Amino acid sequence: MKFTDGFWQLRPGVTALYAQEAYDIAEVTDTPDGSGIMITAPTTVIAKRGDVLNRPVLTTTLSSPAEGVIRVRIAHHTGRNWHGGFPLAGAAAPSTASTKVSATGGELNAGSLVARIAPGAPWDLAFEVEGRRVTGSGNKAQGYLKLAPDASVDPGIVRNARDGGAVPTSTTFVHEQLDLGVGELIYGLGERFGPLVKNGQTVDIWNADGGTSSEQAYKNIPFHLSNRGYGILVNDPGHVSYEIGSESVERVQFSVPGEVLEYFVIAGPTPKDVLGRYTALTGRPPVVPAWSYGLWLSTSFTTDYDEQTVNSFIDEMSARELPVSVFHFDCFWMREFNWCDFEWDPRVFPDPTGMLGRLHDKDLRVSVWINPYIAQRSPLFREAGDAGYLVKRADGSIWQWDLWQAGMGLVDFTNPAATAWYQAKLRALIDQGVDCFKTDFGERIPTDVVWADGSDPERMHNLYTDLYNRAVFDVLNDARGAGEAVLFARSATAGGQSMPVHWGGDSTSTFASMAETLRGGLSLAFSGFAFWSHDIGGFEGMPDAGVFKRWTAFGLLGSHSRFHGSSSYRVPWAFDDEAVEVTRHFTHLKMRLMPYLFQLGVEATRTGAPVMRPMQLEFPDDPAVAHLDRQYMLGPDLLVAPVLSDSGEVEFYLPEGEWTSLLTGQAVEGGRWLRETHDYMSLPLYVRPGTVLPWGAREDRPDYDYHDGLTLRVFRGGSGSHSITVTAPDSTSRDYTADLEEITG
The missing domain is CATH 2.60.40.1760 (glycosyl hydrolase (family 31))
Structure with missing residues (x-):
């Protein structure tokens, strides 16, 4: 102001x-x-x-x-x-x-x-x-x-x-x-x-549902x-x-x-030092389960689907050797006008318990969409209203509006009894077989209301998301145990990084939106969030095959990866045969990288360092990286430059040293800008000089024993010996040492 x-x-x-x-x-x-x-x-x-x-x-x-x-x-x-x-x-x-x-x-x-x-x-x-x-x-x-x-x-x-x-x-x-x-x-x-870089900007800290193409966040x-x-x-x-x-x-x-x-003023001197102290103050993430790093496949938002549709997607992914770890049911698993009543729509899911069991038999985890609103038509509206679990206006009436769900009310998480009531509904779903929740919304929080604990409505507008996500995360942690709880959350405020994972919201299906999505993720990483995802291909609209394939390569080189859209399915064969090949190639690559990625997640719980890192975080003394926002580091050792053009041409910067393409093995001298042209099966993916990269033995799933068949890939540019730690999903941790003179990468 x-x-x-x-x-x-x-x-x-x-x-x-x-x-x-x-x-x-x-x-x-x-x-x-x-x-x-x-x-x-x-x-x-x-x-x-x-x-x-x-x-x-x-x-x-x-x-x-x-x-x-x-x-x-x-x-x-x-x-x-x-x-x-x-x-x-x-x-x-x-x-x-x-x-x-x-x-x-x-x-x-x-x-x-x-x-x-x-x-x-x-x-x-x-x-x-x-x-x-x-x-x-x-x-x-x-x-x-x-x-x-x-x-x-x-x-x-x-x-x-x-x-x-x-x-x-x-x-x-x-x-x-x-x-x-x-x-x-x-x-x-x-x-x-x-x-x-925020210099020259005016920024209002006020959560809003504004998509990814505006100044709102x-x-x-x-x-x-x-x-x-x-x-x-x-x-x-x-x-x-x-x-x-x-x-x-x-x-x-x-x-x-x-x-x-x-x-608070928080000391460095390095950006990592600052994030370390900041996350020690506001909270660090727990370990998230290894299965959550795998591909999430969604029904999408307003599409028609039933169990047969779901099975057709899963079976076809399996037939094409496209490993899926999580299947997500978006809004319409519940009946329209009833969100949220936490009841499966019996017209399309007459046997939800049996269906969830059958999905588990296919070695899948199941995610379902929820939000903190209770629609007027839902039987839970009267139940919650009579019990005093919904936010009220100053005159004592229930606060309601018609945006999103007709006549909806808002669960008052400042009331411990309301929180326990909401959590009981989630426990019933967990007992049924649901493994995790997509906690959508939490930004449209009114200020002309009275909260049960007397909180200032201005304070609660941004803080509400913390109470909402905490209620859900805690019930998952209690039910599934430490290391198994994971959200797919959209809204957050300071400290929200302690309840992972978060995704980037409603983007459009264009290269421009792909770029702005990346900028959002890098900015969030600078704000202490270790895990992040986004809708591969964009949410609004139908991406053309080129956008989908480029976004797939980008989306599978992060901590968490999800196919999701608005009014159209996001299965690869809906685009073209090459989209299937691209999905297979980069999904298999991510599975091979799991010993590296999972260790980054483990280290985030101790240091607060994000999995996906802005270049400035890894190379703070290199002035050439100061404004870079079209590339990033995946952990300390892998540089990724997503292709953001139809032509396949991409311009990116390599810091000093001898870098090696992970995909081709070609060595390139850094300290300069490069311009390359890539087909859909490739992108600039370079390994930092002197890296020892743990390489997993499986490409069909993310949650395997990383020690079994592990290969240490040693890359040019280093000398002497180098030790790394690898932690398996069962928490077994081992140190490995490699001689950097033995170049195999």
């Missing part, structure tokens, strides 16, 4: 009070993390004693919840209610930071990260990583802003047609502006489909990462507005409604 009119003036109707000096710096013991520093910052420079009268101040508190992390809280009136931040599992330990206050200022030392506040004017709060200033809050950076009723800036986010909520009435905001250095680039802020994360060796989490689940060098071009501004703004 922009408050100023150029450099000199405020916009009409805006009154701003800025921290002008650190008038008083004191050590305190009552911060959320124990000991810390409190700074009293008057909104004018105090030149004489009378200046302290009739003068607002901002109170800034510094503390540390963990090594390398500093909490900053800016408050106008400290006695006003604050709706609170995210649940942060990593902020529970006692602080180990040290504080020091002297005539030269205040210092909070959190190990690799230090905050320094200079006394007096001008206001200057600096953050140092390993002794180097990486950013800071300077003159007119910390501000408290009031809007007149006729102010020319919107008092909150501009609502969209599917929101249904009223425009926020807050007329007060707190903002911070942190220095944006020369050459500094900003990444993250959730799954965003525009340019990967399903997964809004108020966390950004800088190439200068630090990250920032704004600890507010409500609406956070960002101006990333787009209002003050020398700064990153973030603002929230109300009286309090809290954020």
Whole structure:
């Protein structure tokens, strides 16, 4: 949100009070993390004693919840209610930071990260990583802003047609502006489909069902990462507005409604270090089952299907040697107008328990679509409404609308009894044979409602998805056991990475949408999410054969892979015979890569490093990769450049060293751009110099004993010996060592 009119003036109707000096710096013991520093910052420079009268101040508190992390809280009136931040599992330990206050200022030392506040004017709060200033809050950076009723800036986010909520009435905001250095680039802020580098953008953290072709996003994360060796989490689940060098071009501004703004500065120095500390604070994913890495085949959205249709797809995939691990039933497994009643439509699935058993006999897992809405026609609407399990309006009536499902209500997951009721419906499906759930929606959450626990509706709009996905993930974890629970979720907020897997939402069936989907996944990876998927071929529309085949190669070179569409089936033979060959080739390749991919997932639980990685995450010191968003690293060792054109021509960059094509074995010298033309059976897939790649013995399934028949493929560009770890699906872990002089790759 922009408050100023150029450099000199405020916009009409805006009154701003800025921290002008650190008038008083004191050590305190009552911060959320124990000991810390409190700074009293008057909104004018105090030149004489009378200046302290009739003068607002901002109170800034510094503390540390963990090594390398500093909490900053800016408050106008400290006695006003604050709706609170995210649940942060990593902020529970006692602080180990040290504080020091002297005539030269205040210092909070959190190990690799230090905050320094200079006394007096001008206001200057600096953050140092390993002794180097990486950013800071300077003159007119910390501000408290009031809007007149006729102010020319919107008092909150501009609502969209599917929101249904009223425009926020807050007329007060707190903002911070942190220095944006020369050459500094900003990444993250959730799954965003525009340019990967966020400089110059305005970003609103407000979950919305906007597809992949707009500025809206399903997964809004108020966390950004800088190439200068630090990250920032704004600890507010409500609406956070960002101006990333787009209002003050020398700064990153973030603002929230109300009286309090809290954020965390997170140290690097490398991007991986930042993500490691960030995910330690907000949550890391558990191990997801090996079978989930296999191909997911869907009924698609509005297609007609019954058990015979399902079996025809599965049997034909098997006959063509196209391994499928999961079969997914989308919305119409339930009767129309009844979503969600969690009952199989008896007109097309008269024997669901028997059908699920027959699918399991074919060695398949089963996924079914759900959402958190209860349609008016569903018998569960009255059941939930009478019990008080649906969100209500201020007058006590049930909140309802007609977008998506006629007269639908919304399950109130702030009510523990409502959560238990919802989970009981899922347990019945699990007992029937369902293995996992696609948790669709969770973004269209109204703000003109009353929650059972009294939560602020603005806070709950983004946070709802966390409660929804947690309810489902927990019931799967309880029923299936640790390491077997997996979702296919669309919406998320900070911490959502602890409930994998997430997919990229509603794309269109074009090369342009394929590219924006990739950008969204890379941005989400920069936001702490280790596992990610997308609709191969695009969701809306029918892809032509070329788009489908190129997207298939891309989609099978990630952590999770799904064929899914809107109004048409996505079985390969619906396109052409070559699409079948492409699917077979890249599905078999992924199965061979499972010892490598599964180990990446295991390591993500310990480090937070994503499976699919932006180039900047692996090569932070190579300036040539800074803006790259059409290629990525699959783990640390495989470089993938999806083909995004009809012609098969692709331009990509190889960092320095001798890289080897995994598909052809050809060695290529890096440190330069390359242009190649690929047929549908190929794409740029290069192995990093000196890699030891564990190569599995099977290509028919993802969940096999990776140690049995394992081959170590050793690639050019290294020397000496190199050890790797391989963990099998049964958790058996072994270390292997290879001599890098013995080139076999």
